[in-house]
Amino acid sequence: MPNELVWDRPEPPSKPSPTPLSRDLIVNAAIRLADEGGLDEVSLRKVAAALNAGPMRLYGYIETKDELLDLMVDEVYREITPPRPSVGWRTGLRHVAHGIRDAAKRHEWFIDLLSPRPHQGPHSLAHIEATLATVQFEDIDQVLSAVGAVMAYVYGAVRGEITELRAERSTGMTEEQWQRASGPYMERMLATGRFPTLARVMYESSDRDPAQVFDEGLDYVLDGIAARHDTTRKHIPGSKPGGSASAPSAPSPAPAGR
Amino acid sequence: MPNELVWDRPEPPSKPSPTPLSRDLIVNAAIRLADEGGLDEVSLRKVAAALNAGPMRLYGYIETKDELLDLMVDEVYREITPPRPSVGWRTGLRHVAHGIRDAAKRHEWFIDLLSPRPHQGPHSLAHIEATLATVQFEDIDQVLSAVGAVMAYVYGAVRGEITELRAERSTGMTEEQWQRASGPYMERMLATGRFPTLARVMYESSDRDPAQVFDEGLDYVLDGIAARHDTTRKHIPGSKPGGSASAPSAPSPAPAGR
């Protein structure tokens, strides 16, 4: 039958791409794609294509796409240097906060993947271990509470920054421009007079350095924690640990410079 | 030809479903689907099917799927009762925090849609207007900073709760069970001894009421704000907004990696 076509077979199927391949190669390729074109660019077909492989090949190294995403998250955690254990809780938590924020700025997709699933990868665990270890309150519940609050704030703040950043990019304007010019829609809304405070915010607020705003919010949280759990207060002068406060038997909160 | 099939045409195309349809109907149908089966259940085909309509019909009322998602978010904002303007910033912000948390508990998909895009719907704007209005610091930047920090915390905390809740549901275990039994994986990890603090958290921490934990974290933030901006302090006794208390003008000591 198709014998006559035998001669122009497109290629000897031998070896157009016998690249060895490995989990790390796959994860790194996926990260590169995500960094360049966003999470949408990470499809099994595209990742495979970037490695000169067919889509199904990946399933030899990866169970499902979600697993790939988990691995990407853990890889980012790997690049975040954990706090050294001796630095004291406040410095430690601040370090962690900045580490995550910086990582999220490098990999804008990071924050999108953080939420869906709890991170159980080895580097994630190491990072959270180091984080917890810097907070040496005597009551473990206090530790959890403090770290949890800081992480919640960091997560929300970073998410907000990234969201805003994307919005600016998609409209091609800075946020200030956007708020003042944003289509006729926003102006019409504000012109109704139903949102006076909002209008004041838009027109009167100075657009401050995002990093500074982030730190200010972070300080709120840290101050709040200090006021309740820490005996070696730093930012809030004169306030005493409210009545029921903990006993000062903390092991060694010593600031331990660096 | 197919003339003989004419007799069992599925329907006279006249009017199997001339339901009037409207944006609200569509949005409500989508919300119902999302409440029952999660965001995955919200596809244009399924929403349309729930309204006895073809998928393309929706495009008469909606520009794109993202617009539908925006409308869903705004609809949820509508059910959140805004704070009354007179209540004072602390009560007001706490009210807002609980309002969002409760809404996110009613509609688990809500938090997933909050992030991606800034909310510009009328109810979203009304809600944020009311929120800002309760915080009457003299400096508008202080207002923004305070509200922003609280919202960031709320967002992160709620996201964490929902994530945890889903994880529990998918494994069919409570978090405590999950942490202690979670597959052999977690146990093996903890058994390595590389995560002593984490292990302590898992085994020694009491699993507290989530609402209480949420409030505790919220109080950290509110206390921190009060310490800096409010003259009518409530929770932290004795501390004055003394000039020197303000943010560390020196850009954080940054223990930076190395």
Add this chain to the structure above:
DNA sequence: TATCGCTCGATACACTGTATCGCTATAAGA
């Protein structure tokens, strides 16, 4: 009654994640 316009939705397209399974290139056995 004839025509216009509009609204509807069937069809199609490009894309997704993944199950199935035949092919092929290699390793083992005789």
Add this chain to the structure above:
DNA sequence: TCTTATAGCGATACAGTGTATCGAGCGATA
């Protein structure tokens, strides 16, 4: 060296997704 078993690869297929296109049918107007 020749044959056979094994394993990995990836073409194909399937059920979805959001949306562009466009022909068909209806109601209202001339």
